[in-house]
Amino acid sequence: MIRQKATHVHWHHGNISRADRHRFLRQKGATLWFTGLSASGKSTIAVALEEALYERGKLSYRLDGDNIRLGINRNLGFSAEDRTENIRRIGEISKLFVDAGLLVLSSFISPYRADRDRVREQHRDAGFDFIEIHVDCSLETAEQRDPKGLYKKARAGQIKNFTGINAPYEEPESPEIHLHSDRMTLAEEVETIVNYMKDKGIIHID
């Protein structure tokens, strides 16, 4: 656990409540956390889901390993310690977006179970919905796809700490949603998630 360094701080409560935001946006904020191997299809699904939600009048925002690493987490690398801090920060940013009323689509390899569970706890402690989505795809399939040639480079020893090759991936034990991206279509994957959100009252498709 990270320690609380700053003292003399307390939480400000604004006049606009979470309930106000839900009414305003006609949705309940929530984090949808996509975890899986590189090239498993996380970002592809998140992009398609974002569009599907937009078409239904729902406001979402995508956080992505690539765009986050060019901004707030540009001072972090891929060591186990930096990966943990990377996920901790993303978890906190996700919470801010949920507090603002948005549907956050956080798409990160996030290979360590303990890191993901900490994000889940952070959400639970704040009373926020956290939906873990395992984008499950065999290493063989991911390595065949290899759209950026990263697996090839990792096999050649040019990338260290690459998940699945020379760094571990710890699968979720009981994710809210389990997608088998090597045998489902993109449309089926999006539909599965949208239906889950409807069932849980996170979105109400008018």
Place this chain on the structure above:
Amino acid sequence: MIRQKATHVHWHHGNISRADRHRFLRQKGATLWFTGLSASGKSTIAVALEEALYERGKLSYRLDGDNIRLGINRNLGFSAEDRTENIRRIGEISKLFVDAGLLVLSSFISPYRADRDRVREQHRDAGFDFIEIHVDCSLETAEQRDPKGLYKKARAGQIKNFTGINAPYEEPESPEIHLHSDRMTLAEEVETIVNYMKDKGIIHID
């Protein structure tokens, strides 16, 4: 400047554009950055502005020194180095919210001009509006108010690095909005900001 540690990353473009978000929310995302001494009135103005915007059907979100420090920046203190990293991270978070289409009300002492200017540059480079609001109040007035008793503690040597007492505050040289909180009413302050946003086409009050 902070160095880019992670390699093999690139920016993902989703199918939902910034223009789509503006149409959807009927507003242009922007960062309103409140800077000033402790007890100058930054958070009070931000809370009132948030409410005024909500009443006009505009979606904003407040980032605050206190609530950010209990979350993402809980591993930072008040040294000059930590203050710089604190502001850098908040600048990046603000950008994410602007990208999502929201009006971000970032309320932080942010005493160093260079730190604020860096956030301004980050926004400009991304094509985002950055509105610096100097909540100007004499040290005497702030110290008289002292709602949390912090000035008293700082004078007694119980708080180190307290802005205005034993740490510097560098005033903005040309802020977009300059509020004199020791001689303006809260309503006047909010109206000044709302009018600025209307003039700049950030919000269109229907």
